[in-house]
């Protein structure tokens with residue numbers, strides 16, 4: 001089946017994309033809106049939300065997913081207007097700093113967005129998503145889901161969580177007509193690196209384009225694939241990580257994540 005045909009699966013559905021104001025999430029919003037799918041997205045910056053809404057015709061909601069107390073209000077606002085068929089947990093952030101120098105509050109906020117919000121949204125929206133066949137959940141992990149990441153230990157651990165959680169959910173919901181997929185990108189052009197390094201690095205060398213990653217993710221969910229790893233080099237990295245002993249992996253990823261330019265880091 002052609003990739004464009006697979007995307008017909010999104011027709012006549014309502015999709016929530018978290019972190020739809022930038023990078024991979026923004027590309028998903030654009031592509032879904034282009035298919036005529038009803039799209040709701042969220043982010044924190046009201047101006048960015050307004051501009052994405054205007055450009056794509058998607059509806060935007062403002063929420064800070066790092067703040068647990070904001071989630072009930074967000075869910076109430078969402079339910080008042082929409083019945084979600086497909087949830088895309090894309091919002092996420094990194095922090096490329098040695099653990100012993102990291103700021104505790106930053107680490108906790110990262111855990112809240114990258115893990116807690118994912119669990120809450122999946123659990124709270126699953127009754128709507130599974131009310132009829134054709135619903136889905138797409139969680140955004142990283143190649144860092146599959147190997148240790150010295151230099152961004154907590155970020156890597158949050159992405160390990162995504163792989164374990166998403167695989168298990170895929171198993172639980174198999175046979176119930178709900179598609180569950182994890183997408184595990186490598187270096188991708190977005191604001192991720194500049195934010196994770198507090199402005200020290202603008203973008204990765206040899207990054208994949210965010211629209212390519214978004215297309216692979218949407219296509220993978222439409223086919224109910226368990227894991228999607230976009231790009232040949234990322235597939236090779238994950239394959240090698242699967243077979244190398246952790247001690248050796250640590251040496252390899254230690255070098256990768258702490259290059260003298262500071263432009264390493266887990267993606």
Ligand SMILES: NC(=O)c1ccc[n+]([C@@H]2O[C@H](COP(=O)([O-])OP(=O)(O)OC[C@H]3O[C@@H](n4cnc5c(N)ncnc54)[C@H](OP(=O)(O)O)[C@@H]3O)[C@@H](O)[C@H]2O)c1
Pocket residue numbers: 018019020021022023024025042043044045048063064065066067090091092093094113140141142143184185186187188189190191192193195267
């Ligand atoms: N870029 C990469 O190299 C790479 C590689 C592997 C995996 N990933 C994963 O891909 C996903 C998307 O990242 P990206 O690369 O597209 O980065 P990005 O350009 O920084 O986009 C991140 C999105 O998440 C939203 N977000 C962040 N913190 C939030 C919060 N507290 N509450 C609500 N929304 C929040 C941002 O909205 P605001 O503008 O409101 O902050 C933005 O829309 C993340 O899960 C990331 O871990 C990225």
